[in-house]
Amino acid sequence: MQGVLGIRPFVPNTTRLQSVSMRLRNKYQVNRGPTVFGLWAYDTVWLLARSVENVTHANLSFTASNALYNSTDFSKIGVSEMGPKLKASLESTNFNGTSGDFNLVNGQLQSGPFEITNVVGAYNDPVGHWTGGNISIKWPVNNHDVPKGWQWPTTNKTLLIGVPKKPGFTEFVQLNTTASHNFSGYSIKVFQAAIDLLPYKVSYTFEEYDKSYDELVYQVYLKNYDAVVGDITILANRSMYVDFTLPYTESGVRMLAPIKDVNKKSPWTFLAPWTPTLWLTTGAFIFLTGITIWLTEHRVNVEFRGNPANQMGSILYFAFSTLVFAHRERMVSNLSRIVVITWVFVVLILQQSYTASLSSKLTVEQLQTTVTSIEQVVKAGQNVGYLEDSFMPDLLKRLGFNKEKTISLSSPSEYNDALSNGTVAVILDEIPYLKVFLKKYPNNYSMVGPTYKTDGFGFAFPKGSPLVPDVSTKILQVMESDKMTKFDEELYGSSTFTDKGDTTTSTSLTFHSFMGLFLITGVSSILALIIHVFFTIYQRHNSSTSNEAVQNPFQKDELREEDQSIGHTMTSPNFSDNVEIIITSPDSESDFGETSNDEGTPEREISNRQIEMPSFGEMLDHTREGSNE
Structure with missing residues (x-):
């Protein structure tokens, strides 16, 4: 029973209780006083005596009894006529007895507080009280804290x-x-x-x-x-x-490695934003655009004419000047204008992307760990560090490291010294230790690689x-x-410990990123060339038909004979014998390096002979004379 908690009705240790207990112990020669049940019986007798005393002034007569002498039939015993009054007096009487407040509620003794006791040896040690209301509990050693x-x-x-x-x-x-x-x-x-x-x-x-x-x-x-x-x-x-x-x-166990800036600044950093493929592709499309503009403009635009060297310079200058939107040449052909607008749109996107990427590479540090995997360290034969007095040597042996390549370290400062001076390439340790280390040295190192389970x-x-x-x-x-x-x-601390070795760094822009743009400008240039070739062939065909009509000798003789039969000759600038018409091909070699004296008619060269144009009056007189005849 040692340590058992118990509960019993609480009896206040009053002076009256002590007096009654002493008289009862002396009378019955016992060492212990009455129990709570004996006290309740004692108080009940007192309650009955008080109630009877309250009703003594009433009639104490009894009803007639039909019971015989020494009869045990209680139903036939006489009943006191003061019973109801005595009952009411019992229910209304209350007093402070030896067991505490003593009063009846609906014929039942009103329950009082209880006492919680703890069995300690041969005694019951009170530890608290339990009542219907909220009171402060006092625990052992006069302590109010709950044990x-x-x-x-x-x-x-x-x-x-x-x-x-x-x-x-x-x-x-x-x-x-x-x-x-x-x-x-x-x-x-x-x-x-x-x-x-x-x-x-x-x-x-x-x-x-x-x-x-x-x-x-x-x-x-x-x-x-x-x-x-x-x-x-x-x-x-x-x-x-x-x-x-x-x-x-x-x-878990992870690897700790130094970090470095992969963006090394050099005199050729301006080439880094684009990959070599993108640079070559851009150069090819610059030349394609220049050739397209020259083919569609040189027949109708004097700014694209001259000797071969000048024309080649014009092609390259125009194409490269569009990269900075500095081209000044006036476009005459609508095909050229379409090609230039499309190419300028592509150049605008390429230029903005290049500027953003170059700014990032010049101003933003792109940190990456010097080592990305444990296999890389093993293959290179580099040293690896670990925490002294730990289970890491067994793990490093399973990962393929020779004992000569492992170095034990004992503190974060030794970790930093070994990594910074190159004594070890990486450190393998448990994640809690690495986080504590990175709290002290957050800028130069990072966790990298897989997590080995522990x-x-x-x-x-x-x-x-x-x-x-x-x-x-x-x-x-x-x-x-x-x-x-x-x-x-x-x-x-508040660090997040992100793996810098696993983050994606800024890389050079590739041709694949701009494939759609190059496809658009390439299609527009090719369509412009196809349309230009088609119209050139069509114009040549019409020009050849017109030349045959003008140079047909039979038609010219018939016209002369008709004029002679009429009796007069009508001079026309188109059919004058004194007119020498020279029609040259626009794509002939002679035209490649020569410029027409008349800029308004670049497709033909006319001699300097003066053509006598008949006046309107002479033509009218000839017409009248013919009609009179």
């Missing part, structure tokens, strides 16, 4: 908890002689928060252990420690000797300890509360 209840059910001793000595990453476990528990850190805070949530009290004390983690865990198996608290990684070989709680940190940090207890499931449950409650968020912010 947790029992202590750890398997033992009453204080737990001795081993804590690893951590010279490097003191953020997890740190000796603090000024604190009440003499240890602080992330792991200690999580453990204390979980213990505080247990429904029973657990007394514990910490003790520092300065050997390896495996040996510290093994001390629990040897029963030198009742538990181990700290940054203890949950491993399969350790689980053979102890039971671990659920992990309270992020699990189970995180946990607390170790002896095999079969009943504390393991309870502490694991409370760890989950702590992780789901705001306390864990506060602990994480104190440990890691």
Whole structure:
């Protein structure tokens, strides 16, 4: 019965109770006073006496009795006529008896407060009261704080908890002689928060252990420690000797590598925004556009004529000047205008894209890790660092590293020195340690590569300890509360720890990005050339037909004979013998380098002979004379 809680009616320890208890003990020669039931009986007699006293002035006669002498038939016994009054007096009378307030409600004794007692040895130790209203509960040792209840059910001793000595990453476990528990850190805070949530009290004390983690865990198996608290990684070989709680940190092992700016500034940085393919394609379309404009303009536009060197210069100058919208030549052909408008639209988009990309490469740092995978380090034969006194050597061996290529480090400052001076290419460690390191050195390093699975940090207890499931449950409650968020912010800060090695950096613009634009300008140029060739052939055909009609000798002789038969000769500028008409092909070699004297008729060259044009009056006289004849 030790430690059992009980409940009983509360009896105030008044002077009257002490007097009655003493008289009863003396009368009956007993050591203990009356129980609460004896006190209720005592008070009931007093209630009846008070009620009878209140109705003594009334008639005390009885009804006639039909019962015989010594009869046990109570139904035939006489009834007092003052019974109803006595009943009413009993229900209305109340007084402060030996058991407290004594009064009847609907014929039942009114319940009073109860006393909660705790069995301690041979005595009942009161721990509080229970009433119908809200009162302040007084717990043992005159304490108003609600106790947790029992202590750890398997033992009453204080737990001795081993804590690893951590010279490097003191953020997890740190000796603090000024604190009440003499240890602080992330792991200690999580453990204390979980213990505080247990429904029973657990007394514990910490003790520092300065050997390896495996040996510290093994001390629990040897029963030198009742538990181990700290940054203890949950491993399969350790689980053979102890039971671990659920992990309270992020699990996994990753690689830490330096970062660098991949955008190296050089005299040829202006070429970086475009890939070589895009540069060659743009140059080809510049030449195509220039050739198209020359073919459609040189027959009708003197600005595109001259010797071959000048015409080639005009082609290139016009095409390249469109890149900066500085072309001044006047377009005569509608086909040329369409080609130029389309090409200028493409140039506008290319120019804006080039400017944006070049600005990004010149002003924005594009950071990337020097190493992207662990296989790259193994293949290059580079050194890799790891945290001293950890399980990393076994993992590095499985990943293919030789023991000569692995270097143990013990603190964040050694991590920084080894990476900055090239002693190691990367560091392989658990994610919580890497986050603490990146909080101190956020700008020069980044986590990269895949995550190798581990189970995180946990607390170790002896095999079969009943504390393991309870502490694991409370760890989950702590992780789901705001306390864990506060602990994480104190440990890691507000950094997000994005992987700079996995982010996509700005690359050069490719031909594929502008394929649609080049397709549009290419189609427009080709269509313009096709239409130009078609109309050129058509014009040549019409020009050849006209020349045959003018140079037909039979038609000319017939006209002369007809004029002679009429008796006069009519002179026409189109058929004058003194007119020499020279028709040259627009694509002939002679026209390529010569310019017409008459800019209004670039397709023909007419000699300097003066043609006598007949006046309108002479033509009219000739017509009249012919009609009179």
